[in-house]
Amino acid sequence: MIDFQTILVFFPAAVLLALSPGPDNLFVMAQSAQHGRTAGIVVTLGLCTGLVGHTLAVAFGLAAIVRASSMAFTVLKAAGALYLLYLAWQAWRAGSVSESETQSPSLSPWSLYRRGIVMNLTNPKVSLFFLAFLPQFADPLHGSMVWQFLQLGSLFILATMIVFGMVSLLAGGFGDRFRSSPVAQRIVNRSAAAVFVGLAAKLAMTER
DSSP states (O other): OOOHHHHHHHHHHHHHHHHSOOHHHHHHHHHHHHHOHHHHHHHHHHHHHHHHHHHHHHHTTHHHHHHHOHHHHHHHHHHHHHHHHHHHHHHHHHTTOOTTOOSOOOOOHHHHHHHHHHHHHTOHHHHHHHHHHGGGGOOGGGSOHHHHHHHHHHHHHHHHHHHHHHHHHHHHHHHHTTTTSHHHHHHHHHHHHHHHHHHHHHHHTOOO
């Protein structure tokens, strides 16, 4: 079991990492601005569910397979980039609503939650990051390494939920001001599409 001193070092580091600009928090920001605060929170829950998968992958050694296999890395990367392009296409289409419509089509909580999961799990860099980051705070002298990785992953997920939750509230509040105007809503939707394209390009160019 990890000791309290390790937690005092690890948790602030996790918060700072969640605050730093990256694909996931930009994704939450875009979804919150486009669909509202609640949508951002649901997407955040999806992303954190994806982090559970990455934590388990590191704890049980699956991330090492991605690191060792260029094909596995490329397949995950391509799937993630294509999914982001699909979301960009959807956001762009939502941006072309008629003047009589005041908001983009609503998405079900399950659709938003699934978006978060897919977005996170198809980014192989997250598993590789966990594989590099978590072991720095685990010590074989403190017991099972698997148990320690699970604890550290849980703390990282908690930090992510706090930070991304705040991002959702701020970006959703910003988006609320524009959703009553069809023209402004179109701008928000197309801006979200541009963010998704940028994230897809960044993921596609990612190297191990």
